[in-house]
Each structure stands twice: as structure tokens, then as C-alpha cells.
Amino acid sequence: MRLSRSFLPTLKENPAEAQIVSHRLMLRAGLIRQTASGIYAWLPAGLKVLRNISQIVREEQDRVDAQEVLMPTLQSADLWRRSGRYDAYGPEMLRIQDRHKRELLYGPTNEEMVTDLFGQTVKSYKDLPQVLYHIQWKFRDEMRPRFGVMRGREFLMKDAYSFDVDYASAVATYRRMMLAYLRTFQRLGVRAVPMRADTGPIGGELSHEFLILAPTGESGVFYDAALEDQDWLDEPVDTNNPDALEAFFTRVTTPYAATDEMHDTVAWDAVPDEQKREGRGVEVGHIFYFGTKYTQSMGVSVSGADGGQFFPEMGSYGIGVSRLAGAIIEACHDENGIIWPDSVAPFRAAILNLKSGDAVCDEMCEQIYAKAPEDFLYDDRPERAGVKFADADLMGHPWQIVVGPRSAKEGRVELKRRATGERQELSVDEALALVLAG
Structure with a gap:
């Protein structure tokens, strides 16, 4: 592309509304422009970054046998009533009506829709496991959207949803997805640390979030220095072997790590002083195991080997694709501008x-x-x-x-x-x- 003919509107000065590094540089480098509060248009260079990130995410999901679908942005309120979340979710959900007064919502997440799609199709344990994912725009009506794409109202996200026959199989899928996430962030040119996390409104009993280490990150991070070296991710892991998956999971979760909010809940004192590290981080991904929370509440069962019915075990796995664009800049910049990793740069x-x-x-x-x-x-x-x-x-x-x-x-x-x-x-x-x- 010739720059003289391109739509790359750079700015010499820092925009007054931009409070953090990534927001300033994304505006100055001509990646995005705001169209409404918390909503951004992605200009050609910014769109190239989104596509590069999406492709790496897609390849690592495919590598662990997840299958790509594309679910709509608008969802029926009735689906969320079946799970009991429609009234409980809160004002972040954008609720609308069509011309026939049918209640719809702009999806903030897709547990209900994917569970319904699964229930329409899968009837037997012989068809399990299933892992479905999509990369789609979502909307959450943040009270105070700020920091550019780091906390906007409309955002691009990868969601994956797993369905397994029992607890052991579901945990194996969870561990397989954690491996996919760490490999994804490695390929994106950043170092991400997995942290034990609260499950929040999605629910469940097993949860980790992934934070990219960045000096200007929004959260304080406490972690074991053993997590800094991730070159071993290049080593092959037999993802169909439960013992190999357990060994991998133990390796990445044994060093203790936590954010400010979870600091008191981990055994920080067990980490040797010379191994203790503190820094800042930006959350870019979150994975959950929540069992039969949605299959049971929505009445989605399949036939088992004994001829009876059972509710499949589920997990949910999210990566903020548009948020990653900002997070990578937070981790990769200097006083002169962005330093794109080769894998995501809009231009080589x-x-x-x-x-x-x-x-x-x-x-x-x-x-x-x-x-x-x-x-x-x-x-x-x-x-x-x-x-x-x-x-x-x-x-x-x-x-x-x-x-x-x-x-x-x-x-x-x-x-x-x-x-x-x-x-x-x-x-x-x-x-x-x-x-x-x-």
C-alpha cells in the first residue's frame, strides 16, 4: 500500500480524551476513531490488527479440535428466561424490542444460545465431547466506558463452549483450552500469566483469567518468577492424554499467582522470597468450568450409555480480541510509539x-x-x-x-x-x- 493513497490518519498530538497509553497511540496511529461513547470504528490498519489477532486465536482453537460457528449478535429474551439470567444479569445488558414487540437483547455472552443450539442437535453421549467457538461482536452497556477499546461498550470477542459427558472429561477440556490460550498469547508476542479467578455472573466452580504483563496495566499482579519463562510451551503436549494434560496444568498452576483482589486467597507465603514478583497486568482472557448450570436450567439432556438421560458438563472460554489490540500496545511501546510484534503488525x-x-x-x-x-x-x-x-x-x-x-x-x-x-x-x-x- 502507498501511504499517499491510504486512509491512515495519524495525529501529532495526544488527544485530550485519551487517558492511557494504548488509547492515545491507537488514535494517533490512525487505528480507530470513536463514533459514540465506548463505540469505535476500526480504520484499515486497526482492522488488519484485529484480523491478525483473530487468525492466531482461530488457529489455536482449531488445534485443540474446537469447531468454529457464528452465532447472531441479537438473542431472544426467552432463551435467557429459560436459564434464569434475563432479570438477574443487570443494566449492562441492552434490551430491545422488534416491531412485533418481541423482546430481544444484544448478546453480552452466548451460554444460553449455544446450549439451545446444542440441545437441538446432539441427543446421545456418543456425540460428545463437543467444543464450539465463534468470534463475534458483543455489547455490554458499561456505566463509564473509558480507556478506548480496553473498556468499551461494543467489543470483538472469541467465545468457546464445551460439552462433555462427565466431570473428568470436562476438566480435561478445560486444561486443553488453557494450553491453547497460553500458546495463543505466546504467538501474539506477549507473556500472559494465568490467575485463579472469581467466576462472577457466569457462574461455576473452576475459573482462571489471563493477564498480559504490562507496566501500565490496570491490575496489580503478584506471581512466581517460574511463570516468566514460557519457552517450554513449544514442547509437544498430547492433548488426548489426560495424564499429559494434568502434568501441564500442574506446571502452570503450581506457582501461585494472583491479582490485587485475589491476593489474600492464595498461598503467597509459600513462594520463596527470591521467586516473588510484583507488577501490573491487563486481563485479556477468562475461562470457566460450570458443570450443568446451563444444560440443567434449560432442560438440555442427552441419552447415556445406560439408556438414561443426563445433563452434559459445560465450560466457557473467552478471549477479548479487540481488547487484545490495546493490551498488546500497553505491553509493547516506547516514547516514540507502538512496537508491534511481527505476528500482529498491520504492516510488516x-x-x-x-x-x-x-x-x-x-x-x-x-x-x-x-x-x-x-x-x-x-x-x-x-x-x-x-x-x-x-x-x-x-x-x-x-x-x-x-x-x-x-x-x-x-x-x-x-x-x-x-x-x-x-x-x-x-x-x-x-x-x-x-x-x-x-
């Missing part, structure tokens, strides 16, 4: 023409652009070099291919790595090879 590299109109610079940039894949951004604007450098750092491209008059005459470019600031002078082919190798 920016080609910076430091002297547009110079025949040699223009020709070399056009040659690079012709060889480059679609995720390269060519800054062909007739702007000063300083402006181009500042915008490239602000937008956080992992690589910058810098073309200036002197180096262009020698057939070379300067390649800059955004994360480290490292610069090296290379031939065009060498620079492209290095960028494409990741």
Missing part, C-alpha cells in the same frame, strides 16, 4: 523514501515495492525525512527499509528493526530476505 515493513522526487530514490523504492508482499507500506509522501521517521515509529512497523540519496546511489538501503533500534546497511535483496524471514 515500511519503505521510507527520504527524498521523494529524486530519480534514484524513486526508482529504488519502486523496485523494492514491486518485489514486496502486500503487507509492506510505501511512504511515498512528499514529506520531510523527520516526519516519515516519526510516523513509522508511531505506527510501529517491525521493520523500516530506509532509502536515502547517498545509499541509493550505492545500491544499498538502511534496515532498521523497530523493537531494538538496530540499523544495518544492506543490499535491497539482503534487506528483503531478512524482513521476509521474520
